[in-house]
Amino acid sequence: MTAPNHLWLPAPTDFTLLPDDVHVWRIDLDQPEQQLQSFAETLSNDELARAKRFYFEEHRQRFIAGRGSLRAILGRYLGIEPIQVQFAYEARGKPLLADTFASSGLSFNLSHSQGLGLVAVNCTRKIGVDLECIRRVSDIEALAKRFFLTREYEVLRSLSPDQQQETFFRYWTCKEAYLKATGDGLFRLEEIEVLLSPTEPARLQTSEDWELVELVPGKDFVAAVAVAGLGWDLKCWQY
Incomplete structure (x- = not known):
C-alpha cells in the first residue's frame, strides 16, 4: 500500500487521535530565519547545545526546524505548549516522551533527510518511520x-x-x-x-503481525512506516 503525494493534507484543527489512527506528518526543514528563531525558543538547553555542535549552518537550522516542529506537533496532541514537551532517550539515542506523559499513551517516531522530515504518531501501537x-x-x-x-x-x-x-x-x-x-x-x-x-x-x-506502508513524501524521496498489528487508519498531514 502506498500513500500518493497528493494525500498530504493540510493540518487539521482537531488533533484527536483515535486508538487505530496513525498520523504521519511531513515537515519542511528549510524555514525562514524568523520561524527558526521561534522554534529555537521552544527547545531545551540540551537541544540548543546539540544544535550548536553542527559544523554546517544548514544542518544546524534543519535540526532546529525539526525539533521545533516535533515539539509543536506533540504539544497539540498533549494539549500543552511546545516548550513543555519533555523527552527521554533510549540506549541508542531514540527519543520518546518522558515518563511524565506516560498516561497519554502517545508514541512517535521521526526521520529526516535533506530538507524534509517525517513524524509518525499513534497511541496504541509500536511504530517506526524512515x-x-x-x-x-x-x-x-x-x-x-x-x-x-x-x-x-x-x-x-x-x-x-x-x-x-x-x-x-x-x-x-x-x-x-x-x-x-x-x-x-x-x-x-x-x-x-x-x-x-x-x-x-x-x-x-x-x-504477519506487522504492516508496512510506503509513502511518497516528495519528488526524489521515498519513505515507509511500519506499524504493529493490522486494521489501522493512516492519515498523512502537511505541517
Missing part, C-alpha cells in the same frame, strides 16, 4: 549484496541502473522503519525480508 532522498550511489549492487537478503539482491540486480537506485532506497526505508519500530539496531538489517518490485508496493515477509 525517509530517504534518492541519490546516486556507486557500487549499489555491492551494497545490496552486503546488506540485503539473496532474493532482494537478485531483484535489484535484474533492474535497470535508474530503477536500482530507487529500489535500493525503498528496501532500505522499509527495513529501517521496521527496525526503528521494534527498537532493534541496524545489525538486524540482513534478517528483515521485504518483498517489492518497481510496480508493486512493499510487504514485510518477516512477520
